[in-house]
Amino acid sequence: MTGQPxxxxxxxxxxxxxxxxxxxxxxxxxxxxxxxTWLNVALTLSALALLALTVPPLIDWTFLDATFAGSAGKxxxxxxxxxxxxxxRIHQFVYGFYPAEAYWRANLAxxxxxxxxxxxxxxxxxxxxxxxxxxxxxxxxxxxxxxxGLGLDVVRTDQFGGFVLNLVAGIxxxxxxxxxxxLLALGRRSxxxxxxxFSVAFxxxxxxxxxxxxxxxxxxxxxxxxxxxxxxxQLVRVMVIITLFxxxxxxEVIRGGLQAxxxxxxxxxxxxxxxxxxxxxxxxxxxxxxxxxPGIVNTFIGLxxxxxxxxxxxxxxxxxxxxxxxxxxDWLGKVDYETFLLAALFFFVICFGMxxxxxxxxxxxxxxxx
Amino acid sequence: MPxxxxxxxxxxAEDPIIQIVGLNKWFGAFHVLRDIDLMVEARERIVIxxxxxxxKSTLIRCINRLEEHQEGRVVVDGTExxxxxxxxxxxxxxxxxxxxxxxxxxxxxxxxxxxxxxxWVRKMPKAEAADIAMEYLTRVKIPEQADKYPGQLSGGQQxxxxxxxxxxxxxxxxxxxxxxxxxxPEMIKEVLDVMVDLAGTGxxxxxxxHEMGFARQVxxxxxxxxxxxxxxxxxxxxxxxxxRSDRTKLFLSQILSH
Numbered sequence: 001m002t003g004q005p006x007x008x009x010x011x012x013x014x015x016x017x018x019x020x021x022x023x024x025x026x027x028x029x030x031x032x033x034x035x036x037t038w039l040n041v042a043l044t045l046s047a048l049a050l051l052a053l054t055v056p057p058l059i060d061w062t063f064l065d066a067t068f069a070g071s072a073g074k075x076x077x078x079x080x081x082x083x084x085x086x087x088x089r090i091h092q093f094v095y096g097f098y099p100a101e102a103y104w105r106a107n108l109a110x111x112x113x114x115x116x117x118x119x120x121x122x123x124x125x126x127x128x129x130x131x132x133x134x135x136x137x138x139x140x141x142x143x144x145x146x147x148x149g150l151g152l153d154v155v156r157t158d159q160f161g162g163f164v165l166n167l168v169a170g171i172x173x174x175x176x177x178x179x180x181x182x183l184l185a186l187g188r189r190s191x192x193x194x195x196x197x198f199s200v201a202f203x204x205x206x207x208x209x210x211x212x213x214x215x216x217x218x219x220x221x222x223x224x225x226x227x228x229x230x231x232x233x234q235l236v237r238v239m240v241i242i243t244l245f246x247x248x249x250x251x252e253v254i255r256g257g258l259q260a261x262x263x264x265x266x267x268x269x270x271x272x273x274x275x276x277x278x279x280x281x282x283x284x285x286x287x288x289x290x291x292x293x294p295g296i297v298n299t300f301i302g303l304x305x306x307x308x309x310x311x312x313x314x315x316x317x318x319x320x321x322x323x324x325x326x327x328x329x330d331w332l333g334k335v336d337y338e339t340f341l342l343a344a345l346f347f348f349v350i351c352f353g354m355x356x357x358x359x360x361x362x363x364x365x366x367x368x369x370x
Numbered sequence: 371m372p373x374x375x376x377x378x379x380x381x382x383a384e385d386p387i388i389q390i391v392g393l394n395k396w397f398g399a400f401h402v403l404r405d406i407d408l409m410v411e412a413r414e415r416i417v418i419x420x421x422x423x424x425x426k427s428t429l430i431r432c433i434n435r436l437e438e439h440q441e442g443r444v445v446v447d448g449t450e451x452x453x454x455x456x457x458x459x460x461x462x463x464x465x466x467x468x469x470x471x472x473x474x475x476x477x478x479x480x481x482x483x484x485x486x487x488x489x490w491v492r493k494m495p496k497a498e499a500a501d502i503a504m505e506y507l508t509r510v511k512i513p514e515q516a517d518k519y520p521g522q523l524s525g526g527q528q529x530x531x532x533x534x535x536x537x538x539x540x541x542x543x544x545x546x547x548x549x550x551x552x553x554x555p556e557m558i559k560e561v562l563d564v565m566v567d568l569a570g571t572g573x574x575x576x577x578x579x580h581e582m583g584f585a586r587q588v589x590x591x592x593x594x595x596x597x598x599x600x601x602x603x604x605x606x607x608x609x610x611x612x613x614r615s616d617r618t619k620l621f622l623s624q625i626l627s628h
Contacts, residue, residue, distance in 0.1 A: 268473035272487035
């Protein structure tokens with residue numbers, strides 16, 4: 001017994017007080033995240049030291065000591081990077097061997113990509129109603145611009161290259177692998193034995209074989225089995241394989257999301273008289289896809305980087321262009337890091353963009369607080 | 371809801387709105403419903419109680435085919451429940467259901483939860499569906515929450531939204547599967563009040579619950595189930611004051627004595 005009376009009651013309720021200065025604001029943040037324990041202090045300090053050691057030399061090499069002018073590797077005599085090739089060769093990194101007089105078509109296709117993707121990703125743009133239709137029509141427009149026909153000069157797909165090739169293959173794969181993955185995931189959970197067996201077999205087969213093996217089969221073996229008249233464009237074949245490969249992974253990511261939806265959600269839909277596809281589209285998939293966003297974007301990013309495998313059908317994407325220039329007589333031994341750095345930069349910008357957008361999307365779709 | 375109907379008692383000259391004859395159901399080898407016979411008149415209100423695992427939830431879930439039965443006939447509003455998917459859809463449109471866990475759609479606002487089925491199942495124009503939704507949200511006393519998401523509401527508010535959502539389909543029958551069991555004690559009353567109010571409109575209601583005060587107040591009939599069968603049924607006064615079966619007596623002593 002503490003000696004206090006047993007009966008106590010409060011006449012006035014306590015008022016709210018501001019949190020102590022050491023737990024909010026910049027100081028609070030630093031205490032919580034950088035200096036919370038001695039181990040954390042040590043890690044923070046060593047990270048700062050590491051940055052101090054590496055960042056200045058990197059900046060020196062990349063910019064301050066770099067050579068920007070010149071016509072061949074022999075002009076690059078400085079300590080730093082050799083960027084002299086950028087001026088003449090950048091177009092190859094971007095367009096590959098796409099005919100120069102048709103660059104405007106590739107440019108236009110990429111420029112139109114911005115609204116086409118924008119209308120899909122952001123809800124509050126002006127003219128949203130027409131925008132969606134434009135997004136739907138975009139693949140046809142882009143294919144027409146890039147390949148030609150109907151009055152435009154035809155560009156063969158083996159002339160495609162550079163970053164435009166990565167974009168074409170990557171975006172096609174991303175746009176197609178999501179719906180295919182959704183169907184496969186639903187198929188795998190279907191009660192119909194044939195649909196389920198097919199989905200399981202497809203997913204497990206594709207996931208169980210390395211991508212490069214599938215590509216070789218499609219490029220080298222398929223023509224042997226198919227009749228001679230049937231000739232599928234090589235680039236199309238590669239894009240189909242990359243898309244299916246990503247779809248199998250996508251299906252498993254989405255299946256994870258589907259399994260996280262409580263049975264009660266399905267039942268509530270059924271009890272109201274919604275059919276299977278209505279329930280899926282209106283109730284289950286919106287929630288399952290939201291949960292799966294990190295995994296979906298992960299698969300997208302993986303797919304986008306897999307587009308560099310077009311090298312095996314002899315197409316030179318941005319990475320292929322880097323290799324090509326490294327083995328060029330004029331630039332031999334001078335541009336190894338620089339060209340890879342450029343390719344890495346292109347990929348990083350796109351992949352990091354996808355990642356940031358997905359985080360933004362998750363926040364926007366979070367209905368538990370706001 | 372037409373108030374005039376409220377005066378009429380259950381039944382009358384019409385056929386029973388729900389006819390369950392010789393219903394048997396198994397979960398795997400477990401015989402969960404045994405020889406259930408149950409006629410429910412239009413505008414009748416039935417409370418079903420019994421220990422957990424007695425099959426009471428399964429029974430009402432057979433009425434809108436959330437569960438399939440293996441033997442017997444279930445006829446709802448003149449349509450028999452068979453494997454015919456069309457019949458199932460017809461019945462589900464006329465039968466509303468409220469779940470223990472609310473089962474609101476967390477990605478949709480309260481209003482969207484309420485208008486979803488009228489728009490997609492009844493093919494109602496959006497504006498009309500929204501008007502009806504607001505009417506029922508007002509009836510369950512939360513019209514001001516229409517634009518919030520379910521996750522921002524209390525349990526009692528969520529369950530009231532769930533009731534409004536079912537009513538928006540203008541069902542002939544409402545099934546309640548332990549509607550207050552997941553609620554904190556201080557929220558049970560607000561949900562029961564809404565259900566009492568609904569009872570006043572002459573809705574046909576089957577309510578699985580242990581809220582005996584509610585049963586006394588609104589039920590025409592109380593059914594006690596145990597081990598998958600209907601052990602005893604009676605009008606509430608007699609059921610509570612003069613139970614016949616020992617199982618019923620035991621059950622009532624357990625839930626009423628604390």
